[in-house]
Amino acid sequence: MTTLSGIIFIIGKAFLLALAAPFVSGIIRKTKNCMRMRRGQGLFQFYFDIRKLFSKDEVISKNVSWIFFAAPAVVFTASVLALLMILMVQPGSFTSDGMAILIAVFFVFGLARFFLALAGLDAGSSFGGMGSSREMFISSFAEPAIFITAFVLCVSGGNSFKVSNLLALFSVSMAVIAETSRIPVDNKETHLELTMIHEAMVLEYSGRSLALIELASHIKQIVFFTILSWYIFTPQVPGIYAWAIFPAKIAAISIIVAFVEISLAKMRLFRAVDFLSFSFFIALVASIAASLGL
Amino acid sequence: MTLAFILSGFLVVTFVLVICKRITALIRAFRIESVFLFLYTLYMGITQRHADLFIVCGLIFALKAVIIPFVLLRITRRINVEEDLGLLVNPQLSMVIALIFAYLSYLFAHKAMSLVNLAESAAFIVSITAVCIGFFIMVSRMKALGQIIGLLVMENGIFLAAGSIAGGMPFFIEIALFFDVFVFVVIVEVFVYKVNRLFTHIDTSKMKSLKG
Numbered sequence: 001m002t003t004l005s006g007i008i009f010i011i012g013k014a015f016l017l018a019l020a021a022p023f024v025s026g027i028i029r030k031t032k033n034c035m036r037m038r039r040g041q042g043l044f045q046f047y048f049d050i051r052k053l054f055s056k057d058e059v060i061s062k063n064v065s066w067i068f069f070a071a072p073a074v075v076f077t078a079s080v081l082a083l084l085m086i087l088m089v090q091p092g093s094f095t096s097d098g099m100a101i102l103i104a105v106f107f108v109f110g111l112a113r114f115f116l117a118l119a120g121l122d123a124g125s126s127f128g129g130m131g132s133s134r135e136m137f138i139s140s141f142a143e144p145a146i147f148i149t150a151f152v153l154c155v156s157g158g159n160s161f162k163v164s165n166l167l168a169l170f171s172v173s174m175a176v177i178a179e180t181s182r183i184p185v186d187n188k189e190t191h192l193e194l195t196m197i198h199e200a201m202v203l204e205y206s207g208r209s210l211a212l213i214e215l216a217s218h219i220k221q222i223v224f225f226t227i228l229s230w231y232i233f234t235p236q237v238p239g240i241y242a243w244a245i246f247p248a249k250i251a252a253i254s255i256i257v258a259f260v261e262i263s264l265a266k267m268r269l270f271r272a273v274d275f276l277s278f279s280f281f282i283a284l285v286a287s288i289a290a291s292l293g294l
Numbered sequence: 295m296t297l298a299f300i301l302s303g304f305l306v307v308t309f310v311l312v313i314c315k316r317i318t319a320l321i322r323a324f325r326i327e328s329v330f331l332f333l334y335t336l337y338m339g340i341t342q343r344h345a346d347l348f349i350v351c352g353l354i355f356a357l358k359a360v361i362i363p364f365v366l367l368r369i370t371r372r373i374n375v376e377e378d379l380g381l382l383v384n385p386q387l388s389m390v391i392a393l394i395f396a397y398l399s400y401l402f403a404h405k406a407m408s409l410v411n412l413a414e415s416a417a418f419i420v421s422i423t424a425v426c427i428g429f430f431i432m433v434s435r436m437k438a439l440g441q442i443i444g445l446l447v448m449e450n451g452i453f454l455a456a457g458s459i460a461g462g463m464p465f466f467i468e469i470a471l472f473f474d475v476f477v478f479v480v481i482v483e484v485f486v487y488k489v490n491r492l493f494t495h496i497d498t499s500k501m502k503s504l505k506g
Contacts (some may be wrong), residue, residue, distance in 0.1 A: 047363040161295035163416055274385050278313060282306060282390040285396055292400065294298075294416050 010087045010252040012192040017083060017226075021218035022046035024225065024254050031258035039287060046218065050211050058207035061123045071119035072209040072216075078112035079219040086223050089230075102227070106146060109179075109220065113139060116213075120201035127193060134269065138185060138197060141276035143177040145171055145254025148283040153230060161233060163294040167286035169231035174279035178230050178272070180221045183261040183270045225253050296337055301420050304454070305396075308424045311431060311447060312392045313385040315378070320443050321366045327424075328358035331450050334417075346465045347365040353472050354453075362446065366456050369440065369483045380436030380497060388434065393461040395426035398414050417458030438496040442479070448478030449475060451456055 025045040033040025060068070064149040089098045117135055120128035152168040167188060167276045181198040191199055202213050229249040236243065307327040314320040332355045337348030383391070399422035403415050428448030432441045453471075456463045463471070490496050 038445065161298045163298045163302045163305075166299060167306065170302070170306055274313060277386050278309070281393055282309065284393055285305065285309070288397060288400070289416075 004055055009272070010084060011088050012081050014080070017087075017222055018080065018215075020220040022050065022215070024222055024250060026185065026217050027251060027254045028258045028261070032262050033256050035258070035262045046214075047262055053206075053211035053214065054208055056207040058205075058209060061125075061204060063124050064122050064204075067115070068122045068204070069209075071115045072212040074115040075112040076212040076216040078108045078147075079216040079223070082108045082191050082223050086226055096154070097151060101267040102150040102153075103147070104225070106143065106150070110143070111137075112216070113221075116201055120204075123204040125204060127196075127200045127203050131197055131203070134197045135201055137269070138178055138272060138276070141273060141280065142175045145175040145276065145280040145283045146179070148287050149231075149278070150227075152283065152286045152290045155287075162289075164290035164292075165231060165288045167289060169209055169228075171279045171286060172228060172231060174282075176224045177257065177260065178276055178279075179224055180257075181217075182257055184264045184267050184275060187266050222230065222250070225250050228253055240259055295415070299335075300330055300333045300337060301416055304334070305420050305423065308420075308427050308447065308451075309389065309392055311443070312388045312427055315372050315381070315385070317437070317439050318367065320440060321363050321370070324366075324446060325359050325363040327447065327450055328354065328363075331454060334380060334454065334457060338395050338461060342461055346459075349464070350468050353469075357472055357476060358446075358450070359475070365479055365483055366439065366442070369486055373487060380440075380499070382434045382436065382499075388430070391424075391430060392427050395430065396423045399423045399426060402449060421451045421454035421458055424448070424454060427451075434497040436497050438482075438489065438498055441498065442482050442486075445481075446475070479504070483487060 023046070025042060025046050026041075029045075030040055030043050039154055046228070085101050085105050085108070089101050090188070113135065117132035120132035120135075122128075148170040149172040152164055152176070156162050156164045177183075181188055186197040187195055188199065190196060191203075203209065229246065232249055232253075234245055304327060306502050307323055307330060308321045311320060311327065314323055332351050335347055335351035335354055336346075339351055381388070394459060396419070400419050402422055403419045407415075407418070428444045428446070428451055430444070432444030435441055435444065449471075486496055493501070
């Protein structure tokens with residue numbers, strides 16, 4: 001994959017995935033609305049939202065420093081970088097290279113989160129600081145689980161019906177729900193002061209900066225769904241249809257996430273700690289099972 | 295491959311039982327665990343082609359996944375007890391303890407029983423973990439209903455252990471065990487109801503001192 005054609009191939013795939021990222025969010029929202037017996041917005045609404053935001057002016061507080069302006073660019077660049085790196089991993093044959101790439105991806109997301117948290121504090125509004133502190137609090141519980149399940153993936157190989165792999169799938173799906181700020185932990189749809197975590201951080205942003213941050217969060221979501229899809233068993237299909245497996249997996253994951261969102265209530269903040277520490281311990285059990293070869 | 299799915303489901307639900315904070319959640323988790331036990335017995339029945347095992351798995355489903363949860367949910371409604379279970383250890387520490395149990399049962403399976411076949415020892419490890427966790431639930435819950443669930447989880451674990459080592463117990467012993475468990479739950483229902491009427495609570499940690 002170091003040849004020029006390989007690089008072009010990866011960039012093309014990344015471009016397609018980035019283009020499809022708001023659509024995945026659209027699928028989740030449409031499924032939720034269907035289950036609520038509502039018509040809801042169309043599947044492409046997020047594209048219209050982003051286009052609208054790009055054409056709008058920004059309202060910027062007088063008290064902000066350079067961090068506020070740098071953060072959207074850093075967050076967006078980090079998401080795109082993570083997307084490019086995730087495409088270099090070849091699912092099915094995980095080597096130490098794959099593990100190194102995964103760890104680098106999580107650290108890149110950590111950088112983005114760091115800048116976003118700083119930007120939330122920067123404008124000096126009380127909600128921003130609250131959102132930053134909550135985001136850091138939640139991520140400090142979600143990250144260990146994600147790291148350990150990545151190790152399990154590289155030991156057990158993924159794509160198989162092993163005890164360790166199934167436990168890791170269970171654990172990583174809980175952590176991915178937290179990372180993509182979905183319902184039991186966070187709620188993207190609401191702007192209620194008491195409950196929002198991710199939205200509270202980006203409350204000061206408007207216009208183009210907000211569009212970049214929204215797009216980055218869609219891309220981050222598709223990156224985590226891609227990681228999740230590696231744990232799911234791949235059926236053997238004829239070569240002509242092999243391209244369809246990945247979109248089918250992503251669609252299935254987003255519909256399942258929508259089901260989870262619709263059937264659970266949002267947890268209070270300190271209950272989310274139990275949720276995520278459970279994910280962490282299941283990841284530990286999975287790593288024990290993986291080291292035994294189960 | 296099906297076996298791995300069933301076993302990991304059983305293990306996850308057993309861990310869920312450790313951190314459940316509400317009585318109804320605990321009973322529902324126990325019901326799901328019983329469904330996984332039912333699936334395991336069904337799988338054993340299909341692979342080993344024993345007619346007995348099909349009867350046993352039907353009984354597991356009827357008794358452990360339907361009747362016992364129903365009876366326990368009914369008693370929860372009737373005594374109108376508050377939902378809180380009264381944990382002696384907080385959920386995080388309970389998970390650490392459950393994890394230690396999982397590791398110790400692995401050591402037990404490999405050192406004491408010297409099981410080497412991974413696929414078979416997986417079921418045994420999971421079952422011993424379930425027994426230990428059931429025991430832990432019994433000692434770490436203050437309320438009587440939580441302790442009952444602990445005992446039933448232990449029973450599930452023992453059943454799984456028998457299935458994993460010997461491919462199931464003799465048929466009549468299993469029937470007798472089912473009858474035992476059923477009678478136990480019925481007696482416990484009456485007992486909890488009486489205790490609640492007499493003391494207005496079912497908190498066993500408050501029953502240490504004698505009343506004149």
